[in-house]
Amino acid sequence: MKFQLSRRQLLEVLTPIQAIIPARTTLPILHNLKLTAEKGKLLFEATDLDVCLSRSVGATVRSEGSLLVPAKRLYDVVRELPDLEVKVEQTDLTLVVACERSVFKLPAINTEDYPKVPEPAEGDSVKKVRLGVSSLLRAVDKVSFAISTDENRPVLCGLLWQLSEDGMRLVATDGHRLALMWSGFGNSSVRESARGSRERISEKEEAGHYAGDEGVTQVIVPQKALHLLDLVLKPYSGGESEIEVDVFFGESRLGFDLSLPRAGESGNDESVYLSCGLISGVYPEYRSVLPKDNDRIVRVGKDDVARALRRVAIFSDPYSHLVKLSIEPERMSLSASSPQSGEAYDEIECEYVGDGFEIGYNAHYLLEIVKRIDDEEIKMELKSPVDAGIFVPHQQREHEELVYLLMPIRLG
Known part of the structure; x- marks a missing residue:
């Protein structure tokens, strides 16, 4: 493996990975990230077995290869480098990182035993919706602050995400406060915005929406995944044109898949895939307290x-x-x-x-x-x-x- 990439791009990729790497684990291999060099691009993968991140960026790749490298140590090295091109080369089971007159050698291991990052799934049991990155992050920010930190009530330690044909609803509560945001997908039922929120909630309850009926998807997303989602997607928000992300609602996992062209020497697209396990259990009936x-x-x-x-x-x-x-x-x-x-x-x-x-x-x-x-x-x-x-x-x-x-x- 041999490639070069700007320090800025490398740091942009490595920073959110630090939020995944567990501080303590019975599986030491999870302290590593998987680094793969292919023709014209680099693939970075990290997981704690619950949250998984896979990210590819275009790069100048001289030779291909794959290995596991200590995630925190690599991040600490890159963070202290000057803002110049970084040259990386594999020598047996050593990763050599060079920038200007600085050279660092990091121990590495083979990738055979590293857990596989789940791919975006398709099928009858998976629902898919495409959302604007800025709109998604805004909705999560409006609600996630009210998530509970009481581990004795695990379902409240996540965000309730309900998806129906006409829109989605995000709910969080810690027992003292409750935050609720409903966002429509732009059809006629959504445009009636003059009615009060409690009236709309009551109407949907009577119609059976968001109550686990057919055609409605409901998941509870852990706080850690929401924090990581913000770290990963924020660089792609706030631009002149809205970048979109595909969200996959599975039976036990939630996935976010983003691809976009990134002009550069390699000409390759940049992609991000984030997957997380869901919190099992029944979320409290929040409508009754409104x-x-x-x-x-x-x-x-x-x-x-x-x-x-x-x-x-x-x-x-x-x-x-x-x-x-x-x-x-x-x-x-x-x-x-x-x-x-x-x-x-x-x-x-x-x-x-x-x-x-x-x-x-x-x-x-x-x-x-x-x-x-x-x-x-x-x-x-x-x-x-x-x-x-x-x-x-x-x-x-x-x-x-x-x-x-x-x-x-x-x-x-």
Whole structure:
């Protein structure tokens, strides 16, 4: 094996691989990545047996070959190199990495016992959907922050992904908050965007959508796979034209397959394939906790409430992070106090009609919701100091419904 590649390209490939390589494992071979040089391209493969990544890039290949090399050590070497061409050559079971006047020799092993990275599957048991990379990453970001870290409830440690003919829904909850995003595929049923999110949810429930009926796919995706998805696909998002990725929904695995032309000396396409195991179990029935009769409607500027929350939260209790909201017509006051920090009070304008009331929230949880709402105004649908509150954009995007639920903290 002998090839050369720019340090920038090599680092771009090796960085997300570090998120896969296990820190501790009973299979030492998993500390390696599989490196294969073929005509005009390089193939990098890594796995922890649950998450698998395969990535090919165009390169100047002088001779072909394949071997396993310590993933972290190779990454550490490349990260410290100057931004120049890197020359790599195999000598028996040694990988020689050279750049300018620096030379490094890494021990390598043969590839025979390395686990095979699953290929994209086709068949009756596999559903496939093509999504824009930017749209997919945006949807995951809007929801994944609410995933639980409580390993005693494994199904909540992943994101619920429901797929039907007219769209998809992503749901995450940790028991204190819930994030839900519905994204349509552009048909006529999606364009009726004036209705409320709870009305649409109820209507789909009555129609049998997202309840495990025929034609609907439902999977629970682990947090680690979502983090890796963001690392791998983010370089392909935000361009002038939307790059698309094929998503394969299997019975036990989820796959993401992306191919795109990458002009260069080799003229080869660049490809990425990410596969992950799914979390087994039944996701809780989240529809039942979405209130439909919250009649205290408050409209507030996103930037106003975000800035006030950040200021007041400095003085909140370090354990509960409690911030009290006092809401009256045209005025919302925010306050917090703790024996260690002192007291804070802030006041902003709002739109509200009705009797004044107080409600408490975890400031950090509320801020995470506020910063993920794109609209200039946030609509808060509240009921009482002990009932769940709903937070949505004042204006939903076309073909999209974004809903956040947050449980209040009981005020003393």
